[in-house]
Amino acid sequence: MEAFTVLKGVAAPLLRANINTDVIIRIERLRDLEKADLGRYAFESWRYRRDGSEDPAFVLNRPPYREARLMIAGQNFACGSSREAAVWALQSFGIRCVIAPSFGPIFYNNCFQNGVLPVVVPAEVVEDLAAEVEATQGEGKVVVDLTRCVVVAPGGKETPFSVDALLREGMLKGLDQIELTRAREPQIQAFQARDRERRPWLYPSA
Amino acid sequence: MGAQTLFEKIWNRHVVSELGDGYALLYVSRHLMHDGGSQAFLALKERGLAVRNPELTFATFDHVISTLPGRTAETNPALTPRLYSMRAHAKAAGVRLFDLGEPGQGIVHVMGPELGLTLPGTLLVCGDSHTCTHGGMGALAFGIGSSEVVHVLATQTIVQRRPKLMRATFEGTPAAGITAKDMILNLIGVIGAAGGTGFAVEYAGAAIRALDIEGRLTICNLSIELGAKCGMVAPDEVTFAHLKDRAFVPKDAAWEAAVADWRTLPSDPDAVFDREVAIDVGKIAPQITWGTSPEHVVGVDGHIPDPKTVGDAERRNALVAALDYMGLAPGAPIAGTPVDWVFIGSCTNSRICDLRAAAVVAKGRRVAATVRAWVVPGSENVKRQAEAEGLDEVFKAAGFEWREPGCSMCLAMNNETVPPGQRSVSTSNRNFVGRQGPGARTHLASPAMAAAAALAGRIVDVRGM
Ligand code: SF4
Numbered sequence: 142m143e144a145f146t147v148l149k150g151v152a153a154p155l156l157r158a159n160i161n162t163d164v165i166i167r168i169e170r171l172r173d174l175e176k177a178d179l180g181r182y183a184f185e186s187w188r189y190r191r192d193g194s195e196d197p198a199f200v201l202n203r204p205p206y207r208e209a210r211l212m213i214a215g216q217n218f219a220c221g222s223s224r225e226a227a228v229w230a231l232q233s234f235g236i237r238c239v240i241a242p243s244f245g246p247i248f249y250n251n252c253f254q255n256g257v258l259p260v261v262v263p264a265e266v267v268e269d270l271a272a273e274v275e276a277t278q279g280e281g282k283v284v285v286d287l288t289r290c291v292v293v294a295p296g297g298k299e300t301p302f303s304v305d306a307l308l309r310e311g312m313l314k315g316l317d318q319i320e321l322t323r324a325r326e327p328q329i330q331a332f333q334a335r336d337r338e339r340r341p342w343l344y345p346s347a
Numbered sequence: 348m349g350a351q352t353l354f355e356k357i358w359n360r361h362v363v364s365e366l367g368d369g370y371a372l373l374y375v376s377r378h379l380m381h382d383g384g385s386q387a388f389l390a391l392k393e394r395g396l397a398v399r400n401p402e403l404t405f406a407t408f409d410h411v412i413s414t415l416p417g418r419t420a421e422t423n424p425a426l427t428p429r430l431y432s433m434r435a436h437a438k439a440a441g442v443r444l445f446d447l448g449e450p451g452q453g454i455v456h457v458m459g460p461e462l463g464l465t466l467p468g469t470l471l472v473c474g475d476s477h478t479c480t481h482g483g484m485g486a487l488a489f490g491i492g493s494s495e496v497v498h499v500l501a502t503q504t505i506v507q508r509r510p511k512l513m514r515a516t517f518e519g520t521p522a523a524g525i526t527a528k529d530m531i532l533n534l535i536g537v538i539g540a541a542g543g544t545g546f547a548v549e550y551a552g553a554a555i556r557a558l559d560i561e562g563r564l565t566i567c568n569l570s571i572e573l574g575a576k577c578g579m580v581a582p583d584e585v586t587f588a589h590l591k592d593r594a595f596v597p598k599d600a601a602w603e604a605a606v607a608d609w610r611t612l613p614s615d616p617d618a619v620f621d622r623e624v625a626i627d628v629g630k631i632a633p634q635i636t637w638g639t640s641p642e643h644v645v646g647v648d649g650h651i652p653d654p655k656t657v658g659d660a661e662r663r664n665a666l667v668a669a670l671d672y673m674g675l676a677p678g679a680p681i682a683g684t685p686v687d688w689v690f691i692g693s694c695t696n697s698r699i700c701d702l703r704a705a706a707v708v709a710k711g712r713r714v715a716a717t718v719r720a721w722v723v724p725g726s727e728n729v730k731r732q733a734e735a736e737g738l739d740e741v742f743k744a745a746g747f748e749w750r751e752p753g754c755s756m757c758l759a760m761n762n763e764t765v766p767p768g769q770r771s772v773s774t775s776n777r778n779f780v781g782r783q784g785p786g787a788r789t790h791l792a793s794p795a796m797a798a799a800a801a802l803a804g805r806i807v808d809v810r811g812m
Binding site: 156157158159161163164167168169171172173186191215216217220221222223224225228243244245246247248250251254255305306307318319322323325326328329332333336340341342343344345 | 363364366367368369370372374376383394396400402403411425426466468469474475476489490491492493494495497498501502503504506507508510540541544545571572574575576595597601602604605608640642661662664665668758759760767777779780781782785786
């Protein structure tokens with residue numbers, strides 16, 4: 142996994158609440174596309190009109206947001222389906238960080254599996270940040286610094302955020318969770334042996 | 348140790364290791380897979396790893412299969428390779444796969460409780476957000492992403508952060524015609540689609556205790572639409588009666604030991620929750636959604652909201668966008684809205700009780716000439732049971748199409764879609780933009796309400812039928 146330390150870039154504001162993962166990437170696209178090709182279809186039903194042309198009003202079609210590396214979003218961002226492709230679609234578009242008041246819980250975990258950072262800050266901070274970015278027509282860059290756990294607005298105002306230590310370390314070092322857990326195999330074995338003894342009925346007889 | 352909740356009891360007994368900050372490495376006692384799972388097997392193989400405990404993983408076909416009557420794995424050639432690949436991987440790994448036409452095949456959240464793969468007190472995961480459904484059996488169950496599926500296959504564990512706890516208490520006696528679906532849609536309307544974010548929800552109260560297992564599964568199914576990854580109902584005599592003698596349930600002395608254990612699970616009387624909400628079910632009318640989030644819900648005797656009455660700009664814009672997508676006039680009564688499609692199915696409402704409730708409404712009547720209506724049983728066993736009871740004949744005589752078990756029009760794979768601009772009443776769980784097909788307009792409701800809409804050709808109050 143690619144490590145995440147400091148990211149500076151264009152931040153696209155998309156402040157609707159409850160944006161779901163079906164909207165981030167449509168189910169049909171998961172069938173035949175590779176991860177890296179999903180970006181073209183991120184937010185497809187909002188980005189393209191029925192005839193397939195781009196809707197110039199949609200934020201990701203407007204320069205400089207076309208090159209967005211961050212997204213500023215509304216509450217409960219990426220709720221709904223567990224599809225990890227929602228993360229891959231953002232990543233493939235170029236977005237490696239989403240700043241929002243809250244996230245869909247499965248998406249939140251999925252982000253950390255892929256080196257995409259979800260940053261939770263209060264709704265007022267999100268709104269102010271979006272307004273400040275909009276005021277510069279998107280030219281004002283946003284910085285997310287995971288080493289110091291701060292979001293830096295284009296004008297320099299810093300807002301701290303918190304990420305759990307475990308997830309933060311995994312992101313900073315680009316650690317692989319499966320390998321970390323496999324290192325605990327003796328503990329898992331001991332646990333399983335105890336559980337088998339305590340709840341033998343739980344284990345299907347071969 | 349002080350008073351504990353149902354959630355805490357199950358969580359605590361699955362902690363392999365505390366990882367700090369509220370995180371734990373948790374033992375997974377049951378893992379279910381669906382036909383999207385071949386990717387995970389592949390990823391595992393690429394790492395040179397084997398499935399650690401194939402006997403604790405069970406798989407089925409549901410999402411990508413066609414539900415056309417007489418379907419096979421070859422019905423939709425574009426998806427055939429996926430099914431073949433899943434078969435081959437499951438076989439090689441020694442994972443039990445419930446294949447097409449076999450009792451046990453079905454929507455993963457229908458077949459688990461049906462076979463007794465889902466047991467009270469277990470920690471159950473599946474790479475699907477509606478895994479919260481299994482909480483209706485008194486399991487701690489939640490959906491995971493595809494990287495996490497690989498983690499579970501490799502290690503039989505999962506890393507999670509302990510959520511906050513919410514108790515939603517449903518008190519009172521529902522009026523005739525009010526179902527579990529109406530109860531949970533009402534709660535989502537009251538606390539919002541983000542109201543449960545960060546929480547695990549325990550559903551409690553007399554109205555929950557009075558529900559059969561199927562109703563409890565319906566309630567828990569929509570937990571994720573509240574923003575909660577996990578919802579649950581304490582196991583009780585209803586749960587035990589449902590489980591006894593099912594295919595994968597312990598027998599004889601093992602059964603007695605299991606039930607004794609399960610009786611210790613309910614929340615202690617003085618257990619504390621971070622948030623409490625209460626719903627008086629006596630006040631609920633049959634619910635129907637009007638917009639593009641499950642929180643956009645009203646009683647069928649209610650009106651479509653008018654954005655002009657909403658002060659907050661962000662909320663107002665969301666309403667305007669939703670009404671525009673749905674093609675609805677602000678302030679109009681929701682009843683009377685013409686309907687083109689009806690879908691009775693999905694892991695929310697495709698169990699035998701759901702089909703019985705729809706059949707009661709459909710019996711001896713005809714689907715309106717302007718409506719196409721599908722009934723898609725949740726599993727092969729549900730299908731066989733329904734056919735044994737003659738429900739398929741009731742539906743067919745009324746003009747409904749009777750299909751093979753699977754997810755179908757709930758997620759619109761296989762061209763099983765509602766056409767652009769057309770309006771459907773659906774018993775599923777998501778009315779998102781494009782969920783049932785690009786441009787499709789979805790209204791969520793109970794099976795009886797969906798059947799009533801099919802007959803009337805418009806949204807109607809089932810209580811008047
Ligand atoms: S029926 Fe719908 S919600 Fe349920 S598992 Fe299938 S696709 Fe998901």
